[in-house]
Amino acid sequence: MLVGVGLVTSLGLMGLAGIQLNMAVVGAFPVLIGLGIDYAIQFHARFDEEARKGTLDNAVFMTVTRTGPAVLYAMLATCMGFCAMFISPVPMIRSFGLVSIIGVMTCYCVSLIGMPSVALLLKYKPKGPAPTVCYAVGEGACDSLRDEIPSPKKNGGSNGSFSYARFLTETSMKIAKNPVPLLLVVGLIAIIGFQLDAIIPIETNQNAFVPNDMPAKIQMDKVGRVIGSTDSAAIYIQGPSVTDLDTLRWMKKFQDYELSHHAELTRTTSLTTYVLAYNNGVMPETQGELNIILERIPEQIKKPYLSGSMDGVIQFGTVKLQSTQQASLKEQILSDISFFEPPVGMTVQPTGNFNLFTTLMHDLSSSKDEMTLLGFVLIFVYLVLVYRHFHATTPLVPIIAIVGFNAVAMYILGIAYTPMTATMGSMTIGVAAEYTILVMERYAEEEERLHDPIAAIQESVQKIGTAITVSGLATFFGFSALCLASSPIISNFGIVTPIAVGFSLLGAIFIMPAVLSIMGQFTEWLDLRKHKPSE
Numbered sequence: 001m002l003v004g005v006g007l008v009t010s011l012g013l014m015g016l017a018g019i020q021l022n023m024a025v026v027g028a029f030p031v032l033i034g035l036g037i038d039y040a041i042q043f044h045a046r047f048d049e050e051a052r053k054g055t056l057d058n059a060v061f062m063t064v065t066r067t068g069p070a071v072l073y074a075m076l077a078t079c080m081g082f083c084a085m086f087i088s089p090v091p092m093i094r095s096f097g098l099v100s101i102i103g104v105m106t107c108y109c110v111s112l113i114g115m116p117s118v119a120l121l122l123k124y125k126p127k128g129p130a131p132t133v134c135y136a137v138g139e140g141a142c143d144s145l146r147d148e149i150p151s152p153k154k155n156g157g158s159n160g161s162f163s164y165a166r167f168l169t170e171t172s173m174k175i176a177k178n179p180v181p182l183l184l185v186v187g188l189i190a191i192i193g194f195q196l197d198a199i200i201p202i203e204t205n206q207n208a209f210v211p212n213d214m215p216a217k218i219q220m221d222k223v224g225r226v227i228g229s230t231d232s233a234a235i236y237i238q239g240p241s242v243t244d245l246d247t248l249r250w251m252k253k254f255q256d257y258e259l260s261h262h263a264e265l266t267r268t269t270s271l272t273t274y275v276l277a278y279n280n281g282v283m284p285e286t287q288g289e290l291n292i293i294l295e296r297i298p299e300q301i302k303k304p305y306l307s308g309s310m311d312g313v314i315q316f317g318t319v320k321l322q323s324t325q326q327a328s329l330k331e332q333i334l335s336d337i338s339f340f341e342p343p344v345g346m347t348v349q350p351t352g353n354f355n356l357f358t359t360l361m362h363d364l365s366s367s368k369d370e371m372t373l374l375g376f377v378l379i380f381v382y383l384v385l386v387y388r389h390f391h392a393t394t395p396l397v398p399i400i401a402i403v404g405f406n407a408v409a410m411y412i413l414g415i416a417y418t419p420m421t422a423t424m425g426s427m428t429i430g431v432a433a434e435y436t437i438l439v440m441e442r443y444a445e446e447e448e449r450l451h452d453p454i455a456a457i458q459e460s461v462q463k464i465g466t467a468i469t470v471s472g473l474a475t476f477f478g479f480s481a482l483c484l485a486s487s488p489i490i491s492n493f494g495i496v497t498p499i500a501v502g503f504s505l506l507g508a509i510f511i512m513p514a515v516l517s518i519m520g521q522f523t524e525w526l527d528l529r530k531h532k533p534s535e
Contacts, residue, residue, distance in 0.1 A: 081430025453520025
C-alpha cells in the first residue's frame with residue numbers, strides 16, 4: 001500500500017515537472033517499486049523489533065529517530081548514484097536518473113510517515129515474542145533484548161532446526177574473525193570484472209531494441225531478405241554550390257575510391273550518378289554542359305540527393321554491420337574525406353542513422369565509464385561529509401567489488417550494453433550504497449554500545465540481516481518484472497538489474513562484515529598507538 005502511494009505521488013510530481021513517458025521512464029517504475037518496498041521493510045523491521053521491547057509510542061520514536069536517519073542517509077547515497085547519470089549525453093539515461101531520484105525520495109517520505117502512522121492506527125502487535133536465543137557473542141552483545149536469552153549452544157541450537165538469523169550470525173562471525181581470504185577472492189573477481197568490462201560490446205542497432213514478433217519488423221526483415229541489405233551510410237555535402245562541376249568531379253572520385261577500398265560498401269548513389277546516367281556515362285567537360293544535364297534530370301529523381309544548390313547527399317549501401325563495425329567504417333570514411341580534401345568552401349561529413357548510432361555508441365562507451373567513476377566520487381565525498389569518520393569509507397569496498405561482479409555476469413551471459421544497461425554502473429553504486437550503509441549504521445550503533453567490533457558486527461547482522469535480505473529479495477523481484485517486457489532493451493535491463501541487486505545483497509551481508517572487521521582492528525590499533533606514549 002505504501003509503495004503504491006509512493007508511486008502515485010511520484011507520477012504526480014513527474015507530471016508537474018513536465019517529464020514525458022519514454023522507454024527509460026517505464027523502465028524506472030519497477031526500480032522504484034523495489035526500492036520503495038525496501039524502505040517500507042526497513043521501517044517495519046525496526047518498528048517490530050522495538051515494539052517487542054516496549055510501547056508503540058516508544059517504537060515509533062525509536063524507528064523515526066534511529067532508522068529514519070539511517071535510511072535517509074542510505075537513500076541520499078542512492079541518489080548520488082543516480083545523479084551521476086546527469087553527465088550522460090544520452091537523454092534517455094538522464095531521464096532515468098531524474099525519475100529515479102524523484103521516486104526514491106517520494107517513497108522514502110511516504111514510508112517514514114506512513115508506516116508508523118498505519119501501525120498506530122491499527123494498534124500494531126509484534127509478530128511474536130522476543131527472541132529466546134541470541135546468536136551474537138561478546139560481552140553485553142544481547143543486552144538490548146528484553147528477556148534473558150540463553151546461548152544457542154546451551155539451548156541445543158534451537159532444537160537443531162534451521163534459523164536464517166543463526167546462519168547469518170555464525171557466518172558473519174567466521175568472516176569477521178578471518179576476513180582476509182574473502183576480501184582477496186572478492187578483489188580478484190572484481191579486478192577480472194573491470195578488465196572484462198572493456199570488451200563487453202555496445203548494442204546500438206535499433207532493430208535489437210524492438211520485439212522480434214513486431215509486425216513492422218517482420219515486414220522489414222522480409223524486404224531485407226528479398227532485396228538484400230537495407231543498411232546505408234549517408235554523407236552530407238554543404239557549400240556555396242553543390243552543383244559546381246568541380247564538386248561533382250570530387251564526388252565521383254570520392255565515391256569510386258570508397259567502393260574500391262571498403263568491402264562493406266555495396267553501392268553508391270548521388271547527384272553524380274544521375275549526371276553520368278543522363279550523359280551516356282561521361283562527366284560533362286564544362287559547367288554549361290552540366291547545367292543542361294541537370295535541367296534534364298526530373299526533380300523527383302534529384303530531390304533525395306540535392307536540396308537547392310547548397311546541400312547534397314551521397315548515399316552508400318552497406319552490408320549488415322555490427323555497431324563496432326559501423327563505428328570503424330565511419331572513422332575510415334572521415335579519414336578518406338580529409339585525405340581527398342573537398343573543394344574549397346565545401347563541408348563533407350557523415351549524417352543520418354549511420355552517424356547517429358555510431359555517435360550514440362561512442363557516447364555510451366565514454367559516458368558509462370564516466371558515470372561509474374563519478375558515482376564512486378560522489379559516494380566517497382558524500383560519506384566523508386555526512387559521517388566525518390574514517391569507517392565511513394567502508395561501503396566503498398563492497399560497492400567497487402559489486403560493480404566488477406556485474407561486468408563478470410554480463411560477460412558470461414553475453415549481455416551487451418544498451419542505453420538502458422549503460423546505467424548499470426551508477427545505478428548499482430546507488431543500490432549497493434543503500435544496503436551497505438544500513439549495515440554500517442547499525443554496526444556503528446552497536447559498536448558504540450558494546451565497544452567490541454566483532455560483537456557489534458555479529459549483533460548488527462543478526463538484527464538487520466534478515467530485514468535486508470527480505471527487502472533485497474523484494475527489490476530483486478520488483479526489478480525482475482522488467483523481464484516480462486516485450487522490448488528486448490527493457491527485458492535485458494530486467495535481467496541485469498536483479499543480478500546487481502543480488503550482488504548488492506551479498507556485498508552487504510558477507511563482504512561488509514569482513515571490511516568492518518578490518519576497519520575495527522585498524523581503529524583499535526590506532527587507539528593503542530595513540531595511548532601508548534602516555535603509558
